[in-house]
Amino acid sequence: YHTINGTQVDDFAQNWTAEENGTYDFQVQLYDDDYNLEDEFWIRGVTLNGSSGGGGGGGDEDEWFYSHDHETEDTNGDGEVDTIEISYDPDTTCDCDVDITVYILVYDNETGDLVDWDTFEYTINDGSWDSFSETWTAYDDGTYDFQVDLYDEEDNYEDNFTITGVELSAGDEGGFNQEGGGGGDEDEWFDSWYYETEDTNEDDEDDTIEIGYEPDTTCDCDVDITVYIWVYEAETGDLVDWQTFAYTINGGKLDSFSENWTAYDDGTYDFVVDLYDDDDNYEDGFNITSVELLAGDEGGFNQEGGGEDDDEWFDEWNYDTEDATIDISYDPDTSCDCYIDIEVYVDIFDSETDDHVASLDDDHIIYNEEEDWFVQEWTAGYDGTYDFNVYLYDQEYGHEEDNFWIYDVELAEQNAAPVIDALYVD
Structure with missing residues (x-):
């Protein structure tokens, strides 16, 4: 890490010693304090003679803290900070x-x-973040x-x-990784994830990966999260591309997202997907390795691969209820x-508890902006108030296109005439 100011002359240096004789290339990248890539350069064809001994006995790799930070917070709402969060990025050769x-050891400052x-x-790999x-x-x-002490897998x-x-100040409950009595920092994680490759430029060779995931949180509230996707060249470990994606999730509700990446060049790639909460705390991650892709028409994240993936959306939707039954209708x-195959899912939740109650789905064929009304019906198993998440899924390209929510629908067995509750038009 370095601190710079305006255009003042600031000279910094880093050194590296080769363990083996060889010719090496060096990629130097500059990131700002928000981890945005700002600039880079390459140094190629540098011949170095390897050092003897090689890492303290020949077989032991080196590990170190590339960076570290800390901050304090008040977790029980009494206006006094009671908790420290210590963060670090360990690396290995x-x-x-x-x-x-x-190891984290805590000492009384006055008495020792x-x-x-x-x-x-933890498990780390090379210089990955x-x-x-x-x-x-x-x-x-x-x-x-x-x-804070770092030991390798052989306890060195x-x-x-x-x-x-x-x-x-004293918190409600002392110790490591407590919730502060008031549930301060909630947990977020990837409940599930998948990936698939596809040919977007119709040359019969896969050039794009779609990475899908369902993040969850312990908080019964809206939580802003950020997902980092890092793309590495599998053989060299070089960082090829990266991007961040911001989402809002809530409780254990089904929040399914997907992003795609198209290769700039033919190659084999590894992908690191990291999840951070709204306080920039690392929460979870997964890796996808050895994905073979050929170069697409336009490389990078969320390219359309020649414009073959069209947009789909709900033009209008409404619903009506009768006793314990709801009819949800929509015009996608x-x-x-052209004719497009779509699938519409409905996830149903108890409004009071946020528990997932049931799911519906149906396949449809639509054409351009022609008016096509479809209906899905559901009858409640018990009297209550329900929320409905309705989302449209593109079957060909395998990702969500549009969605809408219906909140606080009361369903109960009673003798009442059907009522049109709502009509919405984009």
Whole structure:
């Protein structure tokens, strides 16, 4: 990390020693403090003679903390900070998966007494960005020092850093990774994920990967998340491309998203997908490896591959109820002057508990913007109030196109005439 100011002259240097004789290329990339790629350059064809010994005994790779940070927060709403979050990005010289252990030791700043400690295990790979974080909540008011040690999978000490003089008040429940009594930091994760490849330029060779995922959260509320997708060249480990995608999720409701990436060049690629919450805490991730793609017409994220993927949407929709039954009707359209196969899903939730109650789905064929009304019917198994998430799925290209919600629909067995509750037109 470096700090710069305007156009002042700032000279920095980094060095690297080759373990083997060879000719090497170096890619140097500049990121701002929001991890946006700003500039890069290459140094190619550098011949180096390898150092003898090679990493402390010949077989042991090096691991280190590439960066680290910390911040404090109030988790019980009493106006006093009681918790520290310590984050770090560990790296390794090995172009492989390496298991590491991080020890966090907590000391009383005034007496030097050990107050608490814990260990945390992770898996890292080469120089990929692996950001982890852990929290600790104070048992008592005081000033604390933190020692963070990194050990490799053979229990060799590799690196460390310290944080000193942190003032914290007692939280509701002290210790590592507590929720602060008020549920401060919720958990988010990938409940499921998939990928598939496709040919978007009709040359009979797959050039694009679609990565789909369903993120969930423990919070019964709207949570903003960010998903990072990193693309690496499988053979060299070079970063080829990356992008961030922002979404809003809620509770355990079905929130399915997908993004696609088209290759610039023929090759085999690895993909790292990371999930961060609205406080930029790392929450979850998964890897996809060894995906063979040929160059598409236009490389990058969410290209249309020659314009073959048309848009579909709900032009109009409405619903009506009778006793415990709801009829949901809709008119889907497409920008294609052709017949398109679509599927419409309906996920049904109990409004009071947010529990998923049932699902419906139906296949339809639509043509351009012709008026086509379809209906799906559902009868409640018990008297209650329900929410309905209706979404349109493009079967050919395998992703969601449009959706709408119907909230707080009361369904109950009773003798009443059917009533048109709502009519919506785009």
